[in-house]
Amino acid sequence: EDLQNYTTLTRSTVTQHLGIPFTAAP
Numbered sequence: 001e002d003l004q005n006y007t008t009l010t011r012s013t014v015t016q017h018l019g020i021p022f023t024a025a026p
Helices: 001-019
Strands: none
Touching: none
8 A cells, every 4th residue: 555655656746847638657
């Protein structure tokens, strides 16, 4: 669950900074 939360948080952060949808896992 921790990894899932980290991935979701990373996606949200990337999306906010780049302003584009980020659907691929980092």
